[in-house]
Amino acid sequence: MPESLKASEVNSQTDPSVAKQYDSETPKEQQIKDLFEMIDGKKIGMLNTYRSGVGAYLPM
Amino acid sequence: MAVGKRSGLDILFLANAHSRKFSDISQNPEVQVTFQDSKTQDWISISGTVTTTSNTDPRIKDIWSHGVKAWFGDLGDGKHDGGPDDPRVSLIEVKAKYVVYYLTKVGLLGYVKEVGGAALTGKVADTGVLRELDEKDIEQARRME
Numbered sequence: 415m416p417e418s419l420k421a422s423e424v425n426s427q428t429d430p431s432v433a434k435q436y437d438s439e440t441p442k443e444q445q446i447k448d449l450f451e452m453i454d455g456k457k458i459g460m461l462n463t464y465r466s467g468v469g470a471y472l473p474m
Numbered sequence: 475m476a477v478g479k480r481s482g483l484d485i486l487f488l489a490n491a492h493s494r495k496f497s498d499i500s501q502n503p504e505v506q507v508t509f510q511d512s513k514t515q516d517w518i519s520i521s522g523t524v525t526t527t528s529n530t531d532p533r534i535k536d537i538w539s540h541g542v543k544a545w546f547g548d549l550g551d552g553k554h555d556g557g558p559d560d561p562r563v564s565l566i567e568v569k570a571k572y573v574v575y576y577l578t579k580v581g582l583l584g585y586v587k588e589v590g591g592a593a594l595t596g597k598v599a600d601t602g603v604l605r606e607l608d609e610k611d612i613e614q615a616r617r618m619e
Contacts, residue, residue, distance in 0.1 A: 415588075415591070415597075415600065416588055416591045416592035416595060416597035416598060416599050416600060417597055417598045417600055418597050418598075419596060419597060419598055436604050436605070436606065437603040437604065437605045440603070440605070442607070442611050442614065443614070443618070445605045445607065445611075446483075446607065446611065446614065446615045446618060447618075448577055448605075449483065449518065449573065449575055449605075449607070449615075450480070450615075450618075452509070452511075452516060452518060452575065452577070453477065453480050453483075453485075453509060453518065454480060456509040456510075456511060456518075457476055457477055458475065458476055458477070458509070459475060459477055459485065459487075459507045459508065459509050459520075460475070460507065460508045460509075460510075461475055461487060461495065461505060461506075461507050461566065461568070462505060462506040462507070462508065463495055463498035463499055463502070463505050464498065464501075464502045464504065464505070465494075465498050465501075466501055466502070470506065473493065473494050473495045473498055474493060474494065474495075
């Protein structure tokens with residue numbers, strides 16, 4: 415369910431649209447296992463490099 | 475690019491040594507690898523440092539598959555054939571340093587309900603979890619393989 419926004423939470427540390435999204439409840443081991451599964455399921459990744467004078471981009 | 479191999483959270487890609495990736499990397503080895511799933515809205519961002527190897531790296535033969543040939547072409551000279559011994563076939567190895575990813579926890583209907591409900595009520599949508607892994611966590615991931 416959408417979470418209510420409280421005035422006391424609207425600062426850079428606790429703003430629920432930012433801070434609450436970081437998962438501090440799931441153990442890191444489970445977070446890593448979930449990530450392994452996600453990467454292995456997606457197969458295709460985009461490698462972004464940095465080109466001097468241009469910035470970050472997706473090279474061919 | 476197709477992931478050649480995942481080792482912990484480090485990623486190996488096969489790539490053409492003539493591509494501009496290699497000149498970019500030689501000047502700045504810090505890169506980002508992103509994955510995105512348009513169905514689930516999951517995404518992954520892996521930031522790290524790259525090392526590249528020439529065609530002599532024995533790992534190329536381990537991860538090369540026939541599908542790779544389609545992206546290299548065959549010059550017909552018995553050398554530049556897109557095979558594992560083609561001198562153009564090189565390795566890009568991304569050593570992860572920081573990872574952030576989003577894992578969606580709701581299905582399509584749940585997503586619509588969360589986002590639509592939040593937009594209507596002024597609440598904040600809760601569709602999944604944002605997780606970040608630092609170098610200590612990434613080291614743990616390497617030991618889990």
